[in-house]
Amino acid sequence: MGVAVIKLKNPPVNSLSLEVLTEFVISLEKLENDKTFRGVIVTSDCPGIFSAGLDLTEMCGKSQAHYAEYWRAVQELWLRLYLSNLVLIAAINGVSPAGGCLMSLTCDYRVLADNPKYNMGLNETLLGIVAPSWFKDTLVNTVGHRTAERALQLGLLFPPAEALRVGMVDQVVPEDQVHSTALSVMAQWLAVPDHARQLTKNLMRKPTADRLVKQRDADIQYFLRFISRDSIQKSLRVYLDKLRQKKG
């Protein structure tokens, strides 16, 4: 039925490095241009981890030019996913904080494996950073304003039952059924004529995407100013050190 699977593979935690973001955009573009494909299942090849989100090492101790290139790549992937003409289904087979969660929120439907360790949410505030307005918009469009307001301020990571309750995911299923469920949901979405579904998706999503498109450069400048602050760099270093020391 013309369904591709994109399996994220950047061990150990599928962090969204510049290289991963760039390759993801290229793969998506190829699938968009190949009319034999109508749908994509986005999943992970790293056991227990869907994606650890943006690669913190790309945002820490690097040059301004690097930050700008990285942020443009983050914007690009979000825009491509959010406005994709393909049916996108996230088969979430692991934990998905921050950018990992955001990636799944750009999909049309989310199936999450029922494992209490597989938390998801936009936890940026817990790192001492702030989810940009388009991250916030994506969450609001999924779970509504009040739930998003509380989740964003507290940096909440929801376990599966809670994620389902607030509407962050559409289905929670046993871990060994995530892929098969994604496939049967895909069949249902592909039963709708493409042109009607695509125009409707665009109607729903374009106003949100346009807000970023209209101010992409300003958003990059804002990111540069924010991420270059000493206090933010310090927060990120402390957070990364904590992650590294967990093992020791």
Ligand SMILES: CC/C=C\C/C=C\CCC/C=C/CC(=O)SCCNC(=O)CCNC(=O)[C@H](O)C(C)(C)COP(=O)(O)OP(=O)(O)OC[C@H]1O[C@@H](n2cnc3c(N)ncnc32)[C@H](O)[C@@H]1OP(=O)(O)O
């Ligand atoms: C209005 C404001 C406007 C603009 C503001 C601008 C910008 C700010 C917004 C930027 C947005 C950021 C969104 C993000 O996505 S930030 C990333 C958030 N991610 C996390 O908090 C997840 C962190 N990771 C974890 O919690 C765990 O690693 C995880 C549960 C995923 C897996 O745990 P596990 O025990 O299996 O592995 P670890 O031992 O913890 O990790 C293994 C190694 O991987 C490194 N690691 C983990 N996560 C990341 C990451 N996100 N980036 C880079 N590296 C990561 C970890 O340090 C370990 O490294 P080593 O010790 O092996 O060197």
